[in-house]
Amino acid sequence: MSREKILAAVAANQPASQPLPPDPGMNFPAGDLVEKFAAVVTAIGARVVGIGSVAEIPARIAELFQGGRIVSFIPELAEIAENDISPATDPHTLENVDVTILQPHFAVAENGACWITEDLMGHRVLPFITQHLAMVVTAEQIVPTMHQAYDRIAEGAYGFAAFIAGPSKTADIEQSLVLGAHGPRSMTIFLVGL
Amino acid sequence: MMERTHKDHAQLSDVFNEDEPRVNWHDETLWWVRQKRDRAAHGIPEFELLRETASQIKNNVLSNLSDYLVQFEANALANGIIVHWAANAAEHNRIVHSILEKHDVKRIVKSKSMLTEECHLNEYLGGQGISVVDSDLGELIVQLAKEPPSHIVLPCIHKKKEEIGEIFHRHLGTEKGMSDPQVLTETARQHLRETFLTRRIALTGVNFAIAETGEFVVCTNEGNADMGAHLSDVHIASMGIEKLIPKRKHLGVFLRLLTRSATGQPVTTYSSHFKTPRKGQEMHIILVDNGRSAQLGRKEFRNSLKCIRCGACMNTCPVYRRSGGHSYHNAIAGPIGAILAPNLDMKEYADLPFASTLCGSCSNVCPVKIDIHDQLYKWRQVIVQEGYAATVKSVSMKAMAFTLSSPALYRFAGKSGRLFLKYAPFAVSNQMNPWYKQREMPEPPAESFGEWYKKNRN
Incomplete structure (x- = not known):
């Protein structure tokens, strides 16, 4: 059995146990979190749209996108978006979704990432297969760094979860940045209270 | 030789x-x-603290790897993941093939995995009549060109866009002479979307695996790992046994370092955490040794296993x-x-x-x-x-060791080297010495540091 062989070789060859280091802590210079988050989000190819409340989103969606198939689980968007997508949905039927608007648990100022677990995605493939993705973030939901992020996630249970930072992108051809590799072509952050 | x-x-x-x-x-x-x-590293003052912390976490991992492997396996199994162990590349490839055979699948889609390059999986599966499509844009380009990647993060960094345009013209039907990265990327997007939607088995690499939770994290900018995995009936993830980290919170340290070190981005677009298969899906992890346990036993060299492939x-x-x-x-x-x-x-x-x-x-x-x-x-x-x-090389290294072991010989060699450079540069800059093929000779200094110091120390 390779399992026993590998484990025996590893156990025989690993050095004497070394302790884990102390956690690096959380007290790093943060600055204004909303300002920082908005600046990073813009730098990574997403756009920030300030809104007073979630109720404004349908009107903004009409301005910013060309319509098509829109998906969201936010109650205020029920008029414009379909919401009957679940883990039981055949993922292949989502190939023609144009715009998806989701609410992550929180966002991270230092890198513009939004943390979203499977239960907020409808189906795992949705945030990736949609042509355009939008996330609704409030100022209180922004944490400074990934350390606070994992502190918040803690023992949280999920089957699948992701940090999503900006639109899908590639620079594989001569380091020229192109947005819209295989996932969403654009990422919009609706920043509530900006 | x-x-x-x-x-x-x-x-x-x-x-x-x-x-x-x-x-x-x-x-x-x-x-x-x-x-x-x-610029990215200097943007966070704690970067050096993070490097030191990451280094120590990896030291802890390597020194407790057998326990972490057992812990990871137990948690992954509890999460509903099927765990395989492969002692070498051949066994890894056979395991992948056996999963494909079980599902009667002849075509798979794969996201970036340097481990499968190391194992030459594509060639092996090709020989078994299986078609593999690499879905990372850079990897697709080198795959179409029938070349290996030339860089672990930027697989086709050696290719000019005109060459890529020609490859796309031949294989994906773009207009001849078209080399605009925007157009070429859009072409690959359309082509691969069809692939993602029609492959029942997807293979991905693993950036980090968490012993404490049995989950694994895959980082991409393109979203290709997620498109493949979430649309497939079977997800196979291949990982080297050194990819383990002890706790979920350690991802905070590693994800802050990885992309800043790799491309200067603050984080990859997607850091996807796979913990359980989705309902109805089958998820496999293959833990691959392929020389890693032997490297772990080489005291001078085991640190190389700390690498996070940035x-x-x-x-x-x-x-x-x-x-x-x-x-x-x-x-x-x-x-x-x-x-x-x-x-x-x-x-x-x-x-x-x-x-x-x-x-x-x-x-x-x-x-x-x-x-x-x-x-x-x-x-x-x-x-x-x-x-x-x-x-x-061995003769010149022996000569060097001999010279460096004797102070008198070292001084003599330095002096004659300077004289040679001054009066007979052809003696070193010639066909026998490839170092000078594309180089001009430097001006030799008039005296060595030793000589200068002797004169000036007072």
Whole structure:
């Protein structure tokens, strides 16, 4: 059995146990979190749209996108978006979704990432297969760094979860940045209270 | 000299160096990536603390790896993941093939995995009549060109856009002469969307696996790993046994370092955490040794297993930048490849630890503080002792060791070197000495530091 062989070789060859280091802590210079988050989000190819409340989103969606198939689980968007997508949905039927608007648990100022677990995605493939993705973030939901992020996630249970930072992108051809590799072509952050 | 089955690094570099403008472009492009890394690293004052923390976490991992493997396996099984163990590349490839056979699948889609490059999975599956499509854009380009990747993060960094345009014209039907990255990327997007939607089995790599939770994390900018995995009935994830980290919270440290070191981005677009298969899906993890447990037993070299595959050592390396990834004739090129490869086959890769100036820049940028240039130096000694070095190299190294061991001889050698450079530069700058092929001779100093110090110390 390779399992026993590998484990025996590893156990025989690993050095004497070394302790884990102390956690690096959380007290790093943060600055204004909303300002920082908005600046990073813009730098990574997403756009920030300030809104007073979630109720404004349908009107903004009409301005910013060309319509098509829109998906969201936010109650205020029920008029414009379909919401009957679940883990039981055949993922292949989502190939023609144009715009998806989701609410992550929180966002991270230092890198513009939004943390979203499977239960907020409808189906795992949705945030990736949609042509355009939008996330609704409030100022209180922004944490400074990934350390606070994992502190918040803690023992949280999920089957699948992701940090999503900006639109899908590639620079594989001569380091020229192109947005819209295989996932969403654009990422919009609706920043509530900006 | 020991016979090898292929050209060595110096000979392969000669091929790359035939086109000087391309070498300069390659050099400048990678240095630009290195500068982006610097700006990102300097953007967070705690970067050095993070490097030290990451290094110590990895030391802890390597020194408790057997326990972490058992813990990870137990948690992954509890999460509903099927766990396989592969002692070597051949076993890994057979496991993948057996999963495909079980599901009667002949076509799969794969996202970036340097481990499958190391195992030559595509060639193996090709021989079994299985078609594999690489979905990372850079990997798709080199796959269509029938070449291996030349860089672990930037697989087709050696290719000009005009060449990529020609490849796309031939294989994906773009207009002849079209080389706009925007158009080419859109073409690949359309082509691969069809692939993602029609493949029932997807294979991905693994960036980090968490012993505490049994989950694994895959990082991409393109979203190709997620498109493949979430649309498939079966997800296979291949990982080297050294990819484990103890706790979920340690991802905070590693995700802050990985992309800042790799491309200068604050984080990859997607950091996807896979913990359980989705309902109705089958999820496999293959834990691969392939020489890692042996490397763990080499005290001087085990630190190489701390690598998180960011590629920073390649982008900064003056030799890599000017010789290209293919000159390393190994799945992983550059300084890190040159210290990993001899562990797998000391004879085959005996030339690689010599493909370095030992300037130390690789060690300085490594996010987990691997002593890369020290290991390159140590591998040279092992390779010469074991008799795998080319004759010219072992003779010159013996002469050097002899000279450096005697102060009188050292002074004499220094003086005669300066005289040679001054009065007979042809003696060193000639056809016998390849170092001077593209170089002008420097002005020799009038005296050595030793001589200057003797005169000026008072």
